[in-house]
Amino acid sequence: xxxxxxxxxxxxxxxxxxxxxxxxxxxxxxxxxxxxxxxxxxxxxxxxxxxxxxxxxxxxxxxxxxxxxxxxxxxxxxxxxxxxxxxxxxxxxxxxxxxxxxxxxxxxxxxxxxxxxxxxxxxxxxxxxxxxxxxxxxxxxxxxxxxxxxxxxxxxxxxxxxxxxxxxxxxxxxxxxxxxxxxxxxxxxxxxxxxxxxxxxxxxxxxxxxxxxxxxxxxxxxxxxxxxxxxxxxxxxxxxxxxxxxxxxxxxxxx
Ligand code: PEP
Numbered sequence: 584x585x586x587x588x589x590x591x592x593x594x595x596x597x598x599x600x601x602x603x604x605x606x607x608x609x610x611x612x613x614x615x616x617x618x619x620x621x622x623x624x625x626x627x628x629x630x631x632x633x634x635x636x637x638x639x640x641x642x643x644x645x646x647x648x649x650x651x652x653x654x655x656x657x658x659x660x661x662x663x664x665x666x667x668x669x670x671x672x673x674x675x676x677x678x679x680x681x682x683x684x685x686x687x688x689x690x691x692x693x694x695x696x697x698x699x700x701x702x703x704x705x706x707x708x709x710x711x712x713x714x715x716x717x718x719x720x721x722x723x724x725x726x727x728x729x730x731x732x733x734x735x736x737x738x739x740x741x742x743x744x745x746x747x748x749x750x751x752x753x754x755x756x757x758x759x760x761x762x763x764x765x766x767x768x769x770x771x772x773x774x775x776x777x778x779x780x781x782x783x784x785x786x787x788x789x790x791x792x793x794x795x796x797x798x799x800x801x802x803x804x805x806x807x808x809x810x811x812x813x814x815x816x817x818x819x820x821x822x823x824x825x826x827x828x829x830x831x832x833x834x835x836x837x838x
Contacts (some may be wrong), residue, residue, distance in 0.1 A: 584592075584746060586677060586791075586792070586794050586816045587621075587622050587794070587816075588620070588621045588622065588794075588810070588816050588817040588837040588838070589621070589622040589623075589624060589750060589794055589796060589816060589817035589818075589837075590621055590622075590623055590624070590817050590818050590820060590830070590833055590836040590837050591623075591624040591625075591647075591649060591677070591679075591750075591752075591796065591817070591819050591820065592624070592625045592626060592820050592824025592825075592826075592827060592830050593626050593645050593651065593679060593682070593798075593819055593820065593821050593824060594606075594625065594626060594627050594628060594631075594651075594824060595626070595628070595651070595659070595684070595821060596628055597825055598628065598631050598825070599631065600630055600631045600633065600634040601634065602613060602631070602797070603627045603628075603631030603634055603635045604631070604634040604635060604637070604638045606625075606825070606827060607625060607635050607638045607639065607644070607646065608638055608642070609827035610623075610625070610646070610827045610830055611642065611644050611646065613827055613828065613830075613831030614831050614834050614835070617834060617835060618645040619838045620836050620837075621817070621837045621838050622817075623645075623646050623647065624646065624647035624648065624649050624676070624677055624832050625646055625647075625648060625649070625685060625824070626648075626650065626651050626677070626679055626711075627648075627651075628651060629650065629651070630816060632648065632650060632670070632673045632675065633673055633774050635648060636648055636673045636674045636675075639674070640674065645674045647677060648673070648674060648675050648676055648677070648694070649675060649676060649677030649678060649679060649711060650665070650670045650675050650677075650678045650679070651666070651678075651679045651682065652678070652679065652680070652682075652685055652689075652699075653665055653666065653667055653670060653702060653703060654666055654699075654702075655667075655677045655695075655697055655698040655699050655701070655702035656702075656832075657706075658835075667702045667703055667705065667706030667708065668706060670706070670708065671706050671707060671708065673751045675708055676708060676709065677707075677708060677709050677710070677711050677750070678699070678703045678708055678710055678711065678712075679711045679713060679752075679819075680696055680700055680703060680710040680711065680712050680713065680737070680810060681693075681696035681699070681712055681714070681733075681737060682713045682754075683713060683715055683754060683756045683759060684759075687756075688701060690759045692735050693732075693733060693736035693737065694736070696733075696736065696737045697736055697737055697738075697740070698713065700712060700737055700738065700741060701740065701741070702712070704741065704742075704748075705744045709748050709749070710749065711750040711751075711752055711796070711819065712734075712737045712738075712749065712750070712751050712752065713751075713752045713754050713756045713798070713819070714733040714734055714737070714752070714754070715730065715733075715752075715753055715754040715756050715758075715759075715798075715799070716729050716730060716755055716756065717756050717757065718755075718757035720754070721755065721757065721824050726755075726773060727772070727773060727776045729778060730753065730773055730776065731776060731777070731780045734751065734777055734780045734781070735753070735784065737751075737782060738781070738784060738785075741785075743785045743786065743788075743789055746781060746784070746785040746789040746793065747785070747788060747789040747792035747793060748792070749781070749793050749794070749804035750785050750793075750794045750795075750796060751777050751781075751793060751794070751795050751796070752795075752796040752797075752798045752819040753770065753773050753774055753777060753795060753796065753797055753798065754771050754797075754798035754799050754819060755770075755773075755799050757799075758798075758799025758800050759798070759799050759800070759821065760800065760821060760822060761799075761800060762800050763799075763800060764799055764801075764805060765799075766797055767808040767811065767812050767815075768812070769809060770797045770812065770815060771812035771813065771814050771815055774791060774795040774797065774812065774814035774815050775813075775814040777795050777814075778790050778793060778795055778814055781793045794816040794817065795814055795815060795816055796815070796816060796817045796818050796819045797809045797815045797816060797817075797818055797819075798821070799813075799820035800818065800822075801818045801819075801820050801823060801833060802823050802829065802833070803823070803832035803833055803836065806818060806832070806833045806836035806837070807836045810836055810837050817837050818833060818837065820833055
């Protein structure tokens with residue numbers, strides 16, 4: 584069965600609750616004819632999840648909702664943390680886990696990524712697990728072993744059924760927000776390697792089912808090139824997801 588392409592917008596630390604609701608309402612009419620062909624997901628900051636969720640529910644939008652992070656406990660003395668249960672309550676479908684900015688600025692490790700992956704699946708949501716190499720790792724020719732290691736660590740102990748539902752975003756760190764990208768062929772090589780890793784751990788059906796996104800300076804102008812690659816099932820989009828027209832054009836390209 585063909586995989587359902589996904590385009591997910593990572594709004595990072597942008598948009599207030601009100602601005603997020605307006606952006607969501609602006610995206611909707613631009614993508615109204617492609618819902619069935621492409622799964623479209625927006626990932627606002629925590630403080631805009633409620634307003635965006637309300638727009639999605641009241642206007643009956645077919646857009647999916649994702650958070651940008653989560654803590655792994657359901658409740659307790661963890662000041663500032665947000666639990667999976669709280670995200671489910673806001674009707675989140677997805678949670679971005681292990682984004683390189685979380686790894687770099689907030690102490691995320693392979694071990695905490697794995698705990699979060701389990702917590703997200705445990706709550707009935709799906710993690711969008713981010714992996715990707717630094718420029719130094721790429722220049723050392725170590726990209727694929729490095730990324731395979733990140734994938735193995737992230738999915739350790741996950742069930743075969745959940746493995747097939749995973750979304751993995753391959754995001755070379757040096758391409759995020761820089762305007763630089765790998766060639767589509769080289770991004771596909773890493774995506775294929777990620778799929779093969781899932782296959783080695785969980786078997787061929789999970790490898791065929793897992794969706795692998797490319798992320799890093801995806802724009803309307805370059806999206807089609809990446810989406811033409813056989814192991815790339817869509818994109819995780821940062822900067823360009825903050826503009827309704829750009830995000831819609833990227834989503835259209837994924838069709
Ligand atoms: C991201 O941070 O997930 C990302 C892909 O950012 P950008 O599209 O801005 O490079």
